[in-house]
Amino acid sequence: MRYSWCSVLLIMSLVILSTALVFAQSGKITGSVKDASSGEAIIGANVVIEGTTLGGAADVNGVYYILNVPPGSYNVIASAVGYARSTVRNVRVGSDQIVQLDFSLRTEAIGLQEVVVEAQQRVIDQSQTSAKSRVTSEEFRSLPLREIYDLIQTSPSVYKGFVRGGKQFETKTLIDGIDVTDQFYASAADNGPGANTPYLTYNAIIRHSSAQKSALMDLTAGSVEEASVLTGGVGADYSSATAGIVSYSLREGRGVLSGGAKFRLSSGGLKHHGPGVYNDAAKYLAEKSTLAASTDANNRAKADRYTWTEGKYSYGEKPTMEGEISFGGSVAENMGLYFTAGLNESYGRLPNEFDRRINSTLKFNYSPVPEIRFNVLGILEDQGRLFGWKNSSFSEDFRFFLEGVPRQDGMNIVGQLKMTHVLSPQTFYEVQASIVSKEERLGYVDGNNDGVIGLNEDGDFLTFADTSQSNRYMANASNSQFTKFFSPSPRNESGSETVITNAGGLRWKISRPGLFYSDDISTKMTFKGDITSQVTVNHQLRAGFQAVFHNYDRELRAAYIGGQFPTYKNYVEELWDVQPKEYSLYAQDKMEYAGLIINVGARLDALDLAAADFTNYFGPFEDVKDAAGGSVRVPVRGEDLDMRFFFSPRLGVSHPISDRAAMYFSFSRQTQSQPFSRLFTNYGDFGNPxxxxxxxxxQDPIKSTNYDLGLQWSFAEGYGMDVNAYYRDIENYGATSFVVTPRTPWRLYIITTTFGYADSRGVELTLRKNLSPVLGDFLSVGGRFSYAYSYIKQAVGAGGNPSSFSTVGGDSAKYGGGLPFSDIKLFNTIEQNVQGGSSSLTGGYDRPHRITYTLMMRFPYEIMVSSVGRFESGFYYRRTLGDPRARELAEGPWNKQVDLRVEKMFDLGSARITVFLDMLNAFDTKNILAFDASNVGQQNWERNGNPTGGDGVTTATRPVTQDGSLIYDIPREVYFGLSVNF
Structure with missing residues (x-):
């Protein structure tokens, strides 16, 4: 499925006009209404939420409840005939939270005014039945953050997107209940054993930005009401996620119309720790001079292709800019909206980096009658696909020829529609539909059509969909036709590479990358319905269904790696469209007995990949001729795989110890498909010859069994503690590969599949304090402090495991054309901590000690100082110096970062203006995230702690790893900002 302008406009219309809101995880307010004098129940008393149609009535025992309350702060009003009205202001309701709110009404008398009190903000949630971290909109607006996801990292369960030992793609991201997880997650295939897509490495494809988190898009801080990190036994209405769930609840339009704007600018271009990219330029220039002075004409011609000069590429000069506007409120008694728009533009830390994103969110609600409510949500994030710019990145291998790095554009769309129908004060049902769509394109632009790709040319991508275009731009043989921009073999062409090597042992490119173009489109449509009923005071039942229809459409063309293949088509081509489907049924009962809460449920999931495996692994493809007469390898696949079913029980218990303390326990069994990139890469083509x-x-899905045991305690007024211990057993955690030699004349190939298990355990402690005075009117303080101790042991192959199979050896007959994938569970393994080193994207997340804090301090004259801090012990790595048989791992240095914000507020009429200064990594700590894992680089790291590769004299250094992730975390950055609210 390809995007046309008509389809783009249609989807945008759906987003803006008619789609949105899948199930938002709402809360509940309950309590009693009694006579203040006698203590008797006031039967029929009304309790309503101001500015909404939500409310309830007291029963014969004076008990009321209000269901389906969206997260936020509300004024709650209780009234009854003959009694003065009572209002509790700023009652905070969180997702899946039960808020206890009792009223004592006074008999109405002449001159008695309405009673108005401020809600007491609790620091613990006694309705919590599993581990959960909650972040409010006030924290998002007040703390120094690069993006809202940074605040999620302060949860004790999270380290740089890895939740309790799970991979990034094991964590699902929900926005108002809609799953916006990148289920394809291309980086999972890029980094598989042997690398499923080796031409990505050799064509400078960099995904470090998208790989750092599994969500398809970012949100503006002004659009978020609350965010939660769920890591225990979540309710059965949540989709299965083997590591955890990050859930965002967006702001709704209610109350008086209001708005705001925020702008932030860095003090200059962003920098990086470690060696400069061009510290090794003298070697490059010396090699160029040697070639230019050669008597060999070919060498002199090659010297002309050394085009880099000092200052050719922009490097840390232009500031990063962020802007955001928001507007919303009630536009009528039964209608509200909230709109936000944001711009983020960065020129990165490394040469040639540029990233611009425009994000807009519209949330609309309408109640034609009090019993029916429609919610509409639309989110659009443009990365250049809609408005026509291209983003660019840096590649270490192409540092001297960045014209050879593909550029990127894309667009993400979310659209949803939900109807809630209240049948009675005790029962309501919801039906909803949503669409989530992502497109990402990578490739080259020749805007002036001169046959040469220049820096930052405007125009559309070259698609190489016909051989005439590829023949115009790509040479027909290696080391020939150097006037053409692309090489037919980008890693075996001496005429376009240096002789000297970089820190990773590869030769720098001086010209001629490999041909490359990709256009990946993923579309997910979800239909969901459920019914919720408070059947008695003690039982709230919910049951529902969900159907998800995926469509993954790939168009990819890339040069061959490893040499020319004259009998084959002159590039690899992937053209496929797969349509997996998921179906779910779920039911749960939330039971409440005198403070005891039991949340028990079950979920039945079905996965239909609508795809097939190879019919015969020893004859997995056939050669067919394309229109130009070139051979194309076409996989030979059988019938579609059978639908698979997974049962997921969920249990959560909260047991009160006192009115200030409660224990909780949770259990869940979760099953989640492997990232679709690991299932479908090269699905329509057999890849590089x-x-x-x-x-x-x-291959088997990821499965996890999860246990939590925790205690919450409010040990003093405004202070709270949450301590929990967890255990996770994870199946099919890693990946392995078989080497297969099929029948002649075909050569061997590599096939990847799942492998091994992991054991993740830990203890987490969080201390909280509400923002409240500690030195009278001079100082108010609030914040959180968290400590986590954990380890992640994973299975590692111990040797002697059969992994090579061939027709000649009789394996085809032995296994009937199949492969012994089931035998992988019997492999010899040892347990070992998850290691880091070569990349901060794929490892280095097993940090045994993690400390985080958030701190807010309010002073007189509307001055506030806030801070976020993160401290983690180092990553594990294996030593290569000494006894190579040793299994004990070494540990890298601690990482330490403190971010600060100072702000001053001014009131100007009805507007509030805030000026602020943010300082990220205020103490300019050099935090090592990874090290160069080449032979020389590893030895330098072990001997002298230098993570950047060589010594900078005889061997090269670099500030990034092969996949583009930085070796050091950010240096000190200063931002100036201004916000206006009215």
């Missing part, structure tokens, strides 16, 4: 790497489509 030399050492192709393909995937086992029917």
């Amino acid at each position: 030399s050492l192709p790497v393909v995937v086992h489509t029917g």
Whole structure:
């Protein structure tokens, strides 16, 4: 499925006009209404939430409840005939939270005014039945953050997107209940054993930005009402996620119309710790001079292709800019909206980096009658696909020829529609539909059509969809036709590479990358319905269904790796469209007995990949001719795989100890598909002819068994503590590969599949304090402090495991054309901590000690100082110096970062103006995230602690790893900002 302008406009229309809101995880307010004098129940008393149609009536025992309350702060009003009205202001309701709110009404008398009190903000949630971290909109607006996801990282369960030992793609992201997780997650295939897509490495494809988190898009801080990190036994209405769930609840339009604007600008271009990219330029220039002075004409011609000069590429010069506007409120008694728009533009830390994103959110609610409510949500994030710019990145291998790095654009769309129908004060049902769509394109632009790709040319991508275009831009043989921009073999062409090598042992490119273009489109449509009923005071039942229809459409063309193949088509081409489907049924009962809460449920999931594996792994493809007469390898696949079913029980218990303390316990069994990139890469083509790497489509899903035991305690007024211990057993955690030699004349190939298990355990402690005075009117303080101790042990192959199979060896006959994937569970393994080193994207997240804090301090004259801090012990790595048989791992240095904000507020009429200064990594700590894992680099790291590769004299250094992730975390950054609210 390709996007046309008509389809783009249609989807945008759906977003803005008619789609949105899948199930938002709402809360509940309950309590009693009694006579203040006698203590008797006031039967029929009304309790309503101001500015909404939500409310309830007291029963014969004076008990009321209000269901389906969206997260936020409300004024709650209780009234009855003959009694003065009572209002409790700023009652905070969180997702899945039960708020206890009791009223004592006074008999109405002449001159008695309405009673108005401020809600007491609790620091613990006694209705919590599993581990959960909650962040409010006030924290998002007040703390120094690069993006809202940074505040999620302060949860004790999270380290840089890894939740309790799970991979990034094991955590699902929900926005108002809609799953916006990148289920394809291309980086999972990029970094598989042997690399499923080796041409990405050799064509400078960098995904470090999108790989750092599994969500398809970012949100503006002004659009978020609350965010939660759920890591225990969540309710059965949540989709299965083997690591955890990050859930965002967006702000709704209610009350008086209001708005705001915020702008932030860095003090200059962003920098990086470690060696400069061009510290090794003298070697490059010396090699160029040697070639230019050669008597060999070919060498002199090659010297002309050394085009880099000092200052050719922009490097840390332009500031990063962020802007945001918001507007919302009630536009009528039964209608409200909230709109936000944001711009983020960065020129990065490394040469040639540029990233611009425009994000807009519209949330609309309408109640034609009090019993029916429609919610509409639309989110659009443009990364250049809609408004026509291209983002660019840096590649270490192409540092001297950044014209050879593909550029990127894309667009993400979310659209949803939900109807809530209240049948009675005790029962309501919801039906909803949503669409989540992502497109990402990578490639090259020749805006002036001169046959040469220049820096930052405007225009559309070259698609190489016909051989005439590829023949115009790509040479027909290696080391020939150097006037053409692309090489037919980007890693075996001496005429376009240096002789000297970089820190990773590869030669720098001086010209001629490999041809590359990709256009990946993923679309997910979800239909969901459920009914909720408070059947008695003690039982709230919910049951529902969900159906998800995926469509993954890939168009990819890339140069061969490993040499030319004259009998084959002159580039690899992937053209496929797969349509997996997911179906779910769920039911749960939330039971409440005198403070005891039991949340028990079950979920039945079905996965239909609508795809097939190879019919015969020893004859997995056939050669067919394309229109130009070139051979194309076409996989030979059988019938579609059978639908698979997974049962997921969920249990959560909260047991009160006193009115200030409660224990909780949770259990869940979760099953989640592997990232679709690990199932479908090269699905329609057999990949590179030399050492192709393909995937086992029917590989087993990830499974986790999760236990939590915790205690909450409000040990003093405004102070709270939450301590929990957890255990997670994870199946099919890693990946492995088989080497297969099929029948002649075909050569060997590599196939990847799931492997091994992991054991993740830990203890987490969080201390909280509400923002309240500690030195009278001079100082108010609030914040959180968290400590986590954990470890992640994973299975590692111990040797002696069969992984090579061939027709000649009789394996085809032995296994009937199949492969012994089931034998992988019997492999010899040892347990070992998850290691880091070569990348901060794929490892280094097993940090045994993690400390985080958030701090807000309010002073007189509307001055506030806030801070966020993170402290983590180092990553594990294996030593290569000494006894290579040793299993004990070494540990890197601690990481320490403190961020600060100072702000001053001014009132100007009805507007409030805030000026602020943010200082990220205020103490300019050099935090090591990874090290160069080449032979020389590893030795330098172990001997002298230098993570950047060589010594900078005889061997090269670099500030990034092969996948583009920085070796050091950010240096000190200063931002100036201004916000206006009215």
